[in-house]
Amino acid sequence: MSIDACADLVARGDPDRFRAVMAAPVEVRAQLFPLYAFNLEVARAPWVTQEPLIAEMRLQWWRDVVQSAASGAARAHEVARPLHDLIRDFGLPVEVLDRLIAARRWDIYREPHADAAGLAAYLDDTGAGLMWLAARALGAPEGAEHAVRAYGWATAAALYLRAVPALEARGRQPMPEGLTTHELARLGLERLAVARQARRLVPKDVAPALLAGWQTEPLLRQALAGGSAPLELSPFRQRWRLLRQAFTGRW
Template sequence: MPTKPSPELSPLATLVRRHDPDRFLTALFAPPARREALFLLYAFNHELARAREVASEPMLALIRLQWWREVVEGERRRHEVAGPLGEALDAGVLDRDDLLTMIEGREAEAEPSVPSLAAWRAYLAATAGGLAVAAGRVLGAEPQVLDRLRALGAAYGVAGQLRSVPALARQGRCLLPEDVLGAHGLTIHAVIAAPDAPGLAPVLQALAEEGRRFLAAGRGRVPAAVRAASLPAVLGRRDLRRIGQPLAPRGLGDRLAVLAAAAGVAST
């Protein structure tokens, strides 16, 4: 089991626990000295995800992303995440190029749609996959392990995308690839109007298979010191098996699966 968190969580840990409980759980299995850096990284990712969620129009999302790009490139600002992020970058705790890749990937969310399966895969490799790479680098992963972490992170991203179709539809958004939708006689507007329609099920299953391909690309043991960066994929694998079923909250089985993988009993 990971070391128990202190009764007084840091502000960053509290933010991640509230907004990204999956990654909060997996970060607890990181070496204690690196844990706060992971919370900072995951808090930064949450801010990037919010850029489009809270923007009333795409251009405002791009402005928010540019604000974060300037922080990563050296502009120091007073903000609960930007302040510590600047300090971590100055200290070399986080890799600037990793964070810029994540920002660039998020720009796809400001587009009217994701045009193709290839673009969708690239988007997930840069966002959820890029986050896993950045986490692995914090934990000291070797280059060959980083490649596998990108695939595992992208697999978790696929599962998250498929689980979030109804939530995105309520925002008037759809991030599923247009060419895959078109092959099944659907459009992004049809998904937004009826995200639970039976006709969407074959699309979700086809895209879940893409997630399994990412999992296969990341298969293998990850060094114990780096393992926390790979653990979201454990939850992604379980979610991919449940695509098409009613969305349920995390349960004991999910937590036990993460624990087993963290202990090296099961692989991601």
């Protein structure tokens, strides 16, 4: 039930966010690793079983964890207990955590999102919600929410676009009717521009929470340019972008 256990989970299951946390100051890692481990556990819950009912039960278990943590009844689990501490110590908004979990119900089933608005809401509740939670854990004021969520949405769109081939290989329909990957990339870049326009509202101390978006812009631009190659940055470009954002704090 230690931070080390959460770090190990993230290292094995979410290497991009692990690298982002390791590029952040040591003193904030205890806030970020439990949150990213929680997100990983929730994100993979629909994929570890072929039985929808079991997947629903796994997600409900995490919704119960969040609610019990909010009431002070922590659970003895390697991720649930540190998450409880975050909720208690930093006042993480329980409703944002709950929406993040509930949104993952879409991953259980094979139906596409109802429309573009449905996908937008999914990205807002998952990726944008996660980035706002990370920012809150580092002390972000309420006034920073719009900028952080816009950046989180753009990041979620980029990662979703990168996952499209894998989702299709699993028999899912990631793109709703009437929305192309090109259009989603354009919307992501628009949200990125909105985030940058409001960047002054985000304190510098919160910048490590936004390191998870270090690949956002180039992935979106790759998707906008089209082509059949998987969305991916070269190892050199990955290291360069992460280090640049870590050292400058600019996103």
